[in-house]
Amino acid sequence: MVCETKRSWGAILAPYGFLAPAVIIVFGVLIYPLVYAVYFSLTDKTMLVSAYHFVGLGNYIELMGDSKFWQAFRHSIVFALVTGGLNLFLGFGMALVLNRRFRFRGVFHTVLLLPWVIPPIVTGLIFRWLYNDFYGYLNCLLLGVHLIEKPILFLVDAHYLWPSVIIANVWVEYPFVMLMFMAGLQSIDPDLYRAAKADGAGSMQLFFHVTLPGLQRVFFVNVLLQIIFMFKTFNLVWILTQGGPGGRIELLSTLAFHYAFEGTQTGYGSAVASIIFYVLLILSCIYVVITTRKIKER
Amino acid sequence: MARQGKTSALFILSTIVLMWTMIFCSTSVVHAETVVNFSYPPFGYSAGAEKTFWAKHIKAFEKMNPGVKINMTWESWNNIFQKTTAAVESGRVPDISYNSPPQIMPLAKQGHIRPVDDLIAGLGGATIFQENLVNQFVLNGKTYCVPNADANLVMCYRKDLLKAAGYTQPPRTWDELVEVAKATTSGRVYGLGLYLGKTYDTRQVYAGMMWAAGGAMLDGNGNVALNSPENLTALKFYTDLYLKHKVVPPGAVAWKYGDSANIIGAGQVAMTPMWGGYGTLIEEMFPDNYKNIGFAALPVGPSGHSGSWSGVGGFYIFAKAKHPEAGGKFITFMSQPAIQKEWCAISGNVSPFKAIAQDPDLTRFDWYRAMAKQSASAIQTGWLNSAAVPGLEIIGGQHVLAEPVEDVISNGLTPEAALEKAHDHMVDIMEKAGRQ
Known part of the structure; x- marks a missing residue:
């Protein structure tokens, strides 16, 4: 009995010990600044002045009347839905293709993953170069084959701005979705396919009755993660456009940066950032609740 | 299972002991001499030349001042502002830094940096600088920065x-x-x-x-x-x-x-x-x-x-600097005419020192002439x-x-x-x- 108690102490302490560094880091670099940001959102803090006052919900009330905020909010929703949707579509399609056996599949796999591995700053600069009207590769190509007579202003013209930024984001983000779907596809029991084939199922029936149901959970996770990721997108949009001419592609994340860092209005900018956090918190709660329920069902 | 638990606990304990030993050793080494922490945003036109310039003169300064070490950290212009503010709020500031009036003067107003009138007097007084440049650092009769460059x-x-x-x-x-x-x-x-x-x-x-x-x-x-x-x-x-x-x-x-x-x-x-x-x-x-x-x-x-x-920039000393005297010495050292001339040619700046602003070694560059023409007059x-x-x-x-x-x-x-x-x-x- 004594021996059993000793064994239990060791077993009980070990996981906490291993988890402690990670938990401490999460608290240090995430929870603490997050709480601080939410706190600042309730003050009139500016970056250069140490003194500040508690203003309650003043910043949030002011935001409700700020047309730039509502414009950025709309943009963020549209951006999350369109980019997230395209990521899902492309990621799923590519996963289906790469799940088949063909020569050089490994090479294609690696090449398709590359955009996800490249740092966003590099991707941003690549696309800025691609889209440039003077020395951009894309304009050179289109002019060279006489498809256009004058360069397209990809990051200026209202017709091209959104598609240009979305394409760059999809190029970076879809490999992650693809990886998730590939993992999902490989977890489907091959016996299900064999059994369905034995029952005379065709490829469409296999797809709709075996593949899709088998990927249901992966689909759900991907959809939610994509909405979360795309709603808080910052890096690439910032590097490419900083919100675009006249704020045409200003997202909540870029607006928060404009206010908090460039404008030095820490309190007001924190309120914008906190709203992003509240939205993501709600989405994350939904994610956690539903995935937990799914796990229990299994 | 018991052995596994003990091993884990031993591993964690050893890691903690090792970390603290490393921290203790590193701080012991650092505290053996006067370390002046210097936070600097590079102009970055010719980053290689700029780094060589600072390394050379820091080495010369350290040789002239045994026991004093300049610990220079390079910050981007994009975030030195945020980093400085965070440092001030945390109370852990560098000894000296380098910036322009919009960043320096609000800090001066709040008492986070100290006047440098004594250093300026040591260099020959405020009149050795172009008035419209040095005046940008004056608040309530006190000067808070030693001008070093004007772009x-x-x-x-x-x-x-x-x-x-x-x-x-x-x-x-x-x-x-x-x-x-x-x-x-x-x-x-x-x-x-x-x-x-x-x-x-x-x-x-x-x-x-x-x-x-x-x-x-x-x-x-x-x-x-x-x-x-x-x-x-x-x-x-x-x-x-x-x-x-x-x-x-x-x-x-x-x-x-x-x-x-x-x-x-x-x-x-x-x-x-x-x-x-x-x-x-x-x-x-x-x-x-x-x-x-x-x-x-x-x-x-x-x-x-x-x-x-116009962007005039220069050195300033934090109120909570641990080694303000050593920091001041370094600023004086870097303000020598020969170093100023070399600095302006490398960093792409006009000298705020009247005696150097129109130096033929610098005005031979047409970019310098154009800048100096504007800097010397009052067209800020x-x-x-x-x-x-x-x-x-x-x-x-x-x-x-x-x-x-x-x-x-x-x-x-x-x-x-x-x-x-x-x-x-x-x-x-x-x-x-x-x-x-």
Whole structure:
């Protein structure tokens, strides 16, 4: 009995010990600044002045009347839905293709993953170069084959701005979705396919009755993660456009940066950032609740 | 299981002991001498030359001052502001740093940095500096920074493109600017590279034009005066270059810092206002074309003088510095004439020291001559010396001065409406900041 108690102490302490560094880091670099940001959102803090006052919900009330905020909010929703949707579509399609056996599949796999591995700053600069009207590769190509007579202003013209930024984001983000779907596809029991084939199922029936149901959970996770990721997108949009001419592609994340860092209005900018956090918190709660329920069902 | 638990506990304990041992050892080493922490944002035109410069002179200083070590950390101009603020709030500041008035003076006003009048007296007194530069660091009769460099925007132009259009000199007035820009605009080559989006560059060029038109951000009483007729003249001139004269590339709406330099190097614009410091880099950037690139003072506006955004920078000492004396010694060392001359040639700055500003070793560069011509006269934007006025730092950061340009170019507002909107925005910011 004594021996059993000793064994239990060791077993009980070990996981906490291993988890402690990670938990401490999460608290240090995430929870603490997050709480601080939410706190600042309730003050009139500016970056250069140490003194500040508690203003309650003043910043949030002011935001409700700020047309730039509502414009950025709309943009963020549209951006999350369109980019997230395209990521899902492309990621799923590519996963289906790469799940088949063909020569050089490994090479294609690696090449398709590359955009996800490249740092966003590099991707941003690549696309800025691609889209440039003077020395951009894309304009050179289109002019060279006489498809256009004058360069397209990809990051200026209202017709091209959104598609240009979305394409760059999809190029970076879809490999992650693809990886998730590939993992999902490989977890489907091959016996299900064999059994369905034995029952005379065709490829469409296999797809709709075996593949899709088998990927249901992966689909759900991907959809939610994509909405979360795309709603808080910052890096690439910032590097490419900083919100675009006249704020045409200003997202909540870029607006928060404009206010908090460039404008030095820490309190007001924190309120914008906190709203992003509240939205993501709600989405994350939904994610956690539903995935937990799914796990229990299994 | 028990063995596993013990092993885990032992592993964690050893890691903690090892970490603390490392921390203890490293702090012991550091505390063996006087370490002056120096936070510095590089100008970055020729980063390699700049690093070599600092390494050489820090080594020389340390040799002259045994027991003193300069621990220099390089910060980006983009985030030194945020890092300094965070350092001040945490109470763990470096000993000395380097920046410009909009960042330094609010810190001075709040007592976070100490006056350096003693250092300036040791160097020969405030009169050895160009008055309009050193005055930007004065608050309530005390000086908070030892000026070290002054940069401003000049007109960069392509000699070959101007010559092809029949001009041997860059434009000297606004009228000439329009004329030359029109003459050099042909096909895919545009006469003038001008930032048109909500960027630092846009506000800097527009602020210069405001000044050249006789305008300013604040009137003599410190009230917002953005909607003045002079500023409107400047805004109309700025936006007409794109909308009416069509001498600016349409893609300039999305230009970011550095784009104008690349585009003039590629010969796709004939002229563009840019930081004179680029002159130090132009040969490296465009080895085939650099001889075709010239620099001149910005054209004169309706006021009878030109206007350029000016950025004077220098050393300052934090109030909570651990080694202010050693930091001061280093600042004095770096302010020696020979080092100043070398520094200006490397960093692309005009010397704030009167005795050096027009030194022939420096004025042999045309980028330096253009900058020095503007720096020595009083054609600043006229508001940086009010950096301690609450709200001005917000206005700088929020691109309030770029907003009217963007509103006219991209949002279809009239110059009058755009300027009025920016004026109201500025008043709002100043009022809120004043209440703090």
